[in-house]
Amino acid sequence: MTRPDKRAPDALRPVTIETGLQRNPEGSVLYRCGGTSVLISASLEDGAPRWMDTPGHGWLTAEYQMHPRCNPRRQHREGRRGSIGGRTAEIQRLIGRALRSCVALEDLGDRTITIDCDVLDADGGTRTASVTGGFVALAIALDRLVKDGSVRTGILRTPIAAISVGLLKDAPILDLCYLEDRDAEVDLNVVGTGDGAFVEVQGTAEGAPVPRAQLDAMLDLALGAMPELIASQKAALESVGVNLDRLLEKP
């Protein structure tokens, strides 16, 4: 089986992480992997949501939106005709949960962080790109708070990244592009850390149920890719003067 872009089954698409495209957000990232690009901003606001009743604790939430022309055919601008769809709701909840797990919210103070993910081009993997790129935007924003003394180092608990794996003709492949995603028998999205632990696992057998051994192989493939993704995040952070290791340091 040959992949459309000749990649090995366990190879990632090329990742580029550009920062600062937007001036206003505390963290701004344009994350690209292959034909997918997502514009991500991390915004800091004073005040926690009203439903929280734990003073001094902060919150993090995410919004995800497809640009109407992120696909070969233009689609309606979501939200203009009623409300957001189920897929969008599901994805932005995943991004929010994943990135909340990296932050020591109990020490964030009465702050809300919002991660906005706008998909500019979609070629598979937009939700995992949002998580992986979202981590970079989040770290840039938190670094600012650490540097001005508003929060302690270690407010960021651990780096995380996300990637998709699939099963195509019974063989596991990493980081599916749209064409592969469309044909895959299984679509599994994994959010993980650099040292082999899981933050979120979400997989669906589109066709026949998947034996345990194949699930294991797919989980291995996803976990194996985390160090490379986290290295990309680290490099992007360094380029804007954020030292990830110092940010993670326990105070």
Next chain:
Amino acid sequence: MTRPDKRAPDALRPVTIETGLQRNPEGSVLYRCGGTSVLISASLEDGAPRWMDTPGHGWLTAEYQMHPRCNPRRQHREGRRGSIGGRTAEIQRLIGRALRSCVALEDLGDRTITIDCDVLDADGGTRTASVTGGFVALAIALDRLVKDGSVRTGILRTPIAAISVGLLKDAPILDLCYLEDRDAEVDLNVVGTGDGAFVEVQGTAEGAPVPRAQLDAMLDLALGAMPELIASQKAALESVGVNLDRLLEKP
């Protein structure tokens, strides 16, 4: 660690499956597990959705709704104030995907099956109850089509069931009630078959990332419960004259 109802870590809550509470649906099930109860109906309609362009193929979709008083405090009736929330959207997409995987849609004819899941009482596990009970409602409805010769036997590919597992103080436990779910460090929902294969896996580490070994232990626990759940389904089906084995038989 003792569970609120003294269950063993790998024990299910008592399951009862009542049929026929509603007269109109082709399949009607009231599924209860512990303090959770879900009213489920399977409705058959002629015609596939307009966006499908494969004549002779059918479709299955699901809707999920919390009764405003399924919890200790009454909540707004969802849908009355604009649109459904993200959690509801996410859950009904899961139910639909899971139950679609059981049906040979390509041989269903131009039909749409809708699974309506109305949570009457919520005490944890409402989404997995919807899938496990939804399978029974689905099988009753399909049996009717098989018996009147509208579709072939084997239209139902495999029985599936679903259960939650969690990690509480680092120990895996099965079938969490609300109190356990609230405190669990990980919440993993698994849809599987009777012979150890996966249909859907969806898990989130609410606290610290989860090492691979613990994920494996949780997956084992969930898979181990499938035979007992499927036996309950089979018994409920028998009580209304549906022989699951014959329904599954390849023609």
Next chain:
Amino acid sequence: MTRPDKRAPDALRPVTIETGLQRNPEGSVLYRCGGTSVLISASLEDGAPRWMDTPGHGWLTAEYQMHPRCNPRRQHREGRRGSIGGRTAEIQRLIGRALRSCVALEDLGDRTITIDCDVLDADGGTRTASVTGGFVALAIALDRLVKDGSVRTGILRTPIAAISVGLLKDAPILDLCYLEDRDAEVDLNVVGTGDGAFVEVQGTAEGAPVPRAQLDAMLDLALGAMPELIASQKAALESVGVNLDRLLEKP
């Protein structure tokens, strides 16, 4: 003229009132009359609506919803596509007005009672079933408040029930099923007390205007049915330990 189920023109359909199907609501009733069944819950909440400016007075409101498969053909789940329809709005306002008339709201304290009426099967008379069954759920919830001393006896002013009457080929008939309702020239819904007084009258001549004498005959028929309906309510209340007479007793 013969009725589809051979009933006499002044005969009610068999009524069954099951309690406790839901665990969470203060009052839970499954009301059936013929092929119609309505799941009703009465919920108590602290606090009166914000627009009320009479401290110590309570409020009662109702919501009504058709289950998407309460009819032979599945319908859209109301509220998912915009807002509730005019018929639903009209019916739930009727239920709320009728049940408010039974309660001494000025002595209820700062409380809100919500009556949720979910039609599980619809075969005519769903709004009157909601009122008659709603009274039972309301009485169970109020009895709890009386027994724990939160409100006085007599908080419930009077039992009420509701029934439909119609004119079919110029003859008045009681308690119309769907087929009769569809063909009736007049559809009149009456909410009344056991001793011949009216709480609400709502009637429409679908065809020719109705002479006064026929209106009178229909009102007689409706009023005549109240004692039997109220006896059913009383029996259902007794089965869960609620003595209606004591509840009504002036303190």
Next chain:
Amino acid sequence: MTRPDKRAPDALRPVTIETGLQRNPEGSVLYRCGGTSVLISASLEDGAPRWMDTPGHGWLTAEYQMHPRCNPRRQHREGRRGSIGGRTAEIQRLIGRALRSCVALEDLGDRTITIDCDVLDADGGTRTASVTGGFVALAIALDRLVKDGSVRTGILRTPIAAISVGLLKDAPILDLCYLEDRDAEVDLNVVGTGDGAFVEVQGTAEGAPVPRAQLDAMLDLALGAMPELIASQKAALESVGVNLDRLLEKP
């Protein structure tokens, strides 16, 4: 008991019916009774609603809206914030049902008549003003169709009018203004014909249930007012060259 404007209990407020305020509608009426005024238009359109499957039959529907400043305090413009409220839905359904009963829809041809009722000033009785004035706008529009030969005479079956009655300190009074309506123990709206028949009856006991004798007295009062209201309609129609008797004549 003295009424705010010294009227006798069985006296109507002065009625004026102005026509032609709007140029575009086929029938345009400004109906005033006391401090209430409603702008009503009757619009003819080709084509019946899509859900009707009886070619050659027409339809009539109504919309009702309060002007944001029809009351002493300005209110939100209904419909701008999502959807219309329950009271509006209930009222416009009543207007539509009442006026449909006057028209031989089966001979109207594939046409839809829409009656728009915009309340410019509200001082009680806006729904009955909409019906009584709506009849005039409807007759003007139908007369046009009769005169150009598009439909037969007799397409209008009967004149109808509507009025409210109430019970204030146990005494029945006719045509309540806002202050009376606010204090009334019962609010009954009656749509009737000139010869003592009913089209719609809608009454609610806001306080104690109403004995049969009082309901009868209120119905008498309402029916007694119909001839005077219908005389006003007839005079207004004559002033624009519409002869009501000829319009009603069986062909």
Next chain:
Amino acid sequence: MTRPDKRAPDALRPVTIETGLQRNPEGSVLYRCGGTSVLISASLEDGAPRWMDTPGHGWLTAEYQMHPRCNPRRQHREGRRGSIGGRTAEIQRLIGRALRSCVALEDLGDRTITIDCDVLDADGGTRTASVTGGFVALAIALDRLVKDGSVRTGILRTPIAAISVGLLKDAPILDLCYLEDRDAEVDLNVVGTGDGAFVEVQGTAEGAPVPRAQLDAMLDLALGAMPELIASQKAALESVGVNLDRLLEKP
């Protein structure tokens, strides 16, 4: 080129300004110009909008709505199916901006003035009619405040009026009716004062771009009409006892 109603290119359509059609608003105006009529009310309310943080300053806002039958064909009642359209939003923002410019909001006190513009018949120029007529309704409402001493004279800064001009076959014409508006190459709306100053200019070349000389000619035409419009306003105000000059007088 002959205009449909034989008017000279620089002639206005006949204007009539009727007051008091509605009883409740502080200012009520029915403004007609040719076949266009707009019902306008000015409402005073205590309290400024929550977003204003300048105590003692007031606010003025406008709402605009087409009656569903203001055109030869009935249209949907705006707002009933979702939200208001872009054209309506644009027009009511223009009306609000224009009329805000006449009022010394900083001396109005904590008050909100709402100008409701309901188009009863539309034959071109509904937005400029709303501004010109809205000024009259506003002045009547403010005069009341001045007379009872709530605000100072001079609270009204200057009279304003509005008119449309167009370019038809390269010739500028004033006050376009619908047919002219449909065919015009340019549609320019001007809000101005009586002494040749501009409050708002809004023009679009529907066809070819417009040379500067033609724009100048159109602006001249619009400004030239202001004195006549303001004379109409002044006469209408006098007829209800409002002396415009005294109202404008600096205290």
Next chain:
Amino acid sequence: MTRPDKRAPDALRPVTIETGLQRNPEGSVLYRCGGTSVLISASLEDGAPRWMDTPGHGWLTAEYQMHPRCNPRRQHREGRRGSIGGRTAEIQRLIGRALRSCVALEDLGDRTITIDCDVLDADGGTRTASVTGGFVALAIALDRLVKDGSVRTGILRTPIAAISVGLLKDAPILDLCYLEDRDAEVDLNVVGTGDGAFVEVQGTAEGAPVPRAQLDAMLDLALGAMPELIASQKAALESVGVNLDRLLEKP
């Protein structure tokens, strides 16, 4: 008076026009002027809107949206809570009208062009940036159609650009940044051609009415800037191989 960035009153902010940030749209532009940046895409679709009844004619429409973090404080993502606001509606209608005036729609064939304008950073002038940058995206998309022979040259009628002018302390200034816009007494947006003709003029006196001479001075200032803006457009087009002069050439 000194401007915040020391510019001369008649100086533009630096403009950069980057192309190709998005892969999918037929034309993709990132337009920056000072602190404002707008991501613009031009999408071609087959088929004209349903309401057009002129076969062979095409249509162009625009959508405008502020990114939730284009300002110093994050705002709600527009469209998520019901519908778009009036300001957005007004702006996207302006962009659509302006760009439609450049295209010979009658020769476009049954096509729809959609211009999506997403404001990434807002520092004044976002609507004029959308028009000026939108012209570049449009020209790139049309050039593709011309080059593959789908439409004739000359389909693009004329280049247009847009700019804001204001009056600050009675002196006209060009291309206002946010701080200037906030304080300006007049805000005028002009869409024009390179040879001094107008496509759209939209101006509001926020404070006192503006004498004709000042309006003229502002119009002069705006028109004077068009050649420089159009030169920027031309250069950006050349950099992607689009020769504007040939595209405009009459066939």
